[in-house]
Amino acid sequence: MKVKNMDKILVLNSGSTSVKFQLFNVDDNNFEVITKGLVDRIGLDGSKIIVKADNAHDFTMETPIKDHKDAIKVVLDYLLKKHLKNADELSAIGHRMGHGGEYFDKSVVIDKDVMEKIYDTVPLIPLHGPAFVHGLEAVTFLLPNKMQVATFDSAFHQSMKKSAYLYALPKEYYKNHRIRRYGFHGTSHNYIAHITEDILGYKGKVISCHLGGGASICAINNGKSVDTTMGYTPIAGIMMSTRPGDMDPFIPLHIMKTQNKTADEVNHMFNKQSGMFALSNGHLDMRDIIDSAQNGDKDCQFAIDAYVYNLVKTIGAYVAVLGGIDALVFTAGIGENSNLIRKKVCERLSYLGITLDDAKNNLFPAPLEITTDNSKVKVLVIPANEELMIARETYELIVENRQKEAIAI
Numbered sequence: 001m002k003v004k005n006m007d008k009i010l011v012l013n014s015g016s017t018s019v020k021f022q023l024f025n026v027d028d029n030n031f032e033v034i035t036k037g038l039v040d041r042i043g044l045d046g047s048k049i050i051v052k053a054d055n056a057h058d059f060t061m062e063t064p065i066k067d068h069k070d071a072i073k074v075v076l077d078y079l080l081k082k083h084l085k086n087a088d089e090l091s092a093i094g095h096r097m098g099h100g101g102e103y104f105d106k107s108v109v110i111d112k113d114v115m116e117k118i119y120d121t122v123p124l125i126p127l128h129g130p131a132f133v134h135g136l137e138a139v140t141f142l143l144p145n146k147m148q149v150a151t152f153d154s155a156f157h158q159s160m161k162k163s164a165y166l167y168a169l170p171k172e173y174y175k176n177h178r179i180r181r182y183g184f185h186g187t188s189h190n191y192i193a194h195i196t197e198d199i200l201g202y203k204g205k206v207i208s209c210h211l212g213g214g215a216s217i218c219a220i221n222n223g224k225s226v227d228t229t230m231g232y233t234p235i236a237g238i239m240m241s242t243r244p245g246d247m248d249p250f251i252p253l254h255i256m257k258t259q260n261k262t263a264d265e266v267n268h269m270f271n272k273q274s275g276m277f278a279l280s281n282g283h284l285d286m287r288d289i290i291d292s293a294q295n296g297d298k299d300c301q302f303a304i305d306a307y308v309y310n311l312v313k314t315i316g317a318y319v320a321v322l323g324g325i326d327a328l329v330f331t332a333g334i335g336e337n338s339n340l341i342r343k344k345v346c347e348r349l350s351y352l353g354i355t356l357d358d359a360k361n362n363l364f365p366a367p368l369e370i371t372t373d374n375s376k377v378k379v380l381v382i383p384a385n386e387e388l389m390i391a392r393e394t395y396e397l398i399v400e401n402r403q404k405e406a407i408a409i
């Protein structure tokens with residue numbers, strides 16, 4: 001049987017009050033974005049769909065959207081009006097899922113058993129888990145027979161060894177309460193592993209720095225995650241925009257006891273009021289922090305020094321874990337856009353034989369490779385593209401399914 005090679009895949013990323021979407025056309029493994037956008041303010045006043053396909057066709061439409069079902073219906077209506085003849089044209093829908101627990105080490109096709117396991121992981125991610133599930137349920141309701149695929153943020157890190165993922169706590173907390181390092185941003189780090197392999201020509205030892213508002217670093221050996229900075233939750237690891245990263249675990253207990261704070265209040269402080277925001281005295285955006293530092297603001301100068309120190313310390317630890325490094329990769333908002341942070345980090349890693357090519361590092365957007373030809377380690381800047389990774393994984397499962405069906409026939 002001839003395998004069909006044109007597919008349309010819709011990728012959805014459901015948050016608690018938003019759904020991001022991208023429609024891909026796949027032509028023999030070439031992925032092209034047809035359109036993309038966002039449904040925002042779900043369940044709030046002023047809910048709207050924003051389409052950001054290209055400048056000529058961008059639009060925003062306000063419409064009441066009370067839940068994820070409404071949101072995805074608005075997306076489908078738009079797609080059916082502008083980009084699809086009918087829903088049959090969609091080969092599958094790929095969902096970004098937050099947590100796969102220990103059940104999933106790769107993307108999977110949704111069925112009853114998978115759904116039960118997904119429900120079972122929701123308590124592991126109480127803040128964001130319900131939203132991911134609402135997205136899945138909405139599609140199941142609106143397009144009941146459509147193939148759906150789940151791609152999990154934690155799946156890529158399931159290759160970590162026990163020595164990397166087990167916390168030194170009484171055993172019952174792992175056994176009965178599933179407390180361990182899971183790691184997140186896995187779809188992004190997995191994408192980096194693939195693109196880096198294409199550039200190096202081999203898999204190698206790679207350290208991937210996903211530096212956005214949320215941030216994590218991953219040590220990758222031979223295409224597999226060996227260790228990563230986020231832990232049981234995404235609060236752990238390196239300092240982030242509003243999260244402190246790793247610290248003495250006694251601190252929250254002490255604050256709760258002595259300041260009479262509740263667990264929710266401390267949680268809010270660790271998610272929204274810490275990290276660069278706290279050190280820079282109230283700046284949320286790295287661009288503002290850099291500008292203020294350059295204009296002499298001492299808090300912002302210190303925040304940048306501390307941020308870079310944190311990165312250098314972690315990258316050093318991962319070089320030790322990997323026993324060397326072939327490529328250091330920067331991705332996401334700060335990693336892709338800040339030549340200053342990249343330069344400061346790489347300067348402190350010159351002992352590894354990294355020599356940055358300043359002219360390349362200062363180009364905007366940066367080229368893929370920003371080191372000199374004789375640098376012992378390649379430093380790469382790779383734009384994050386989790387949606388493309390989800391589309392690729394979904395496509396692989398579409399092809400696998402077709403092959404199974406062909407064999408069955």
Ligand code: ADP
Nearest residue numbers: 211212213214284285286287332333334337338
């Ligand atoms: P998230 O999706 O986690 O919010 P992004 O990957 O979009 O994160 O990254 C957001 C961060 O990227 C913000 O802190 C923003 O300031 C930073 N950023 C974007 N452009 C630049 C730039 N030119 N220089 C420094 N930081 C930048």
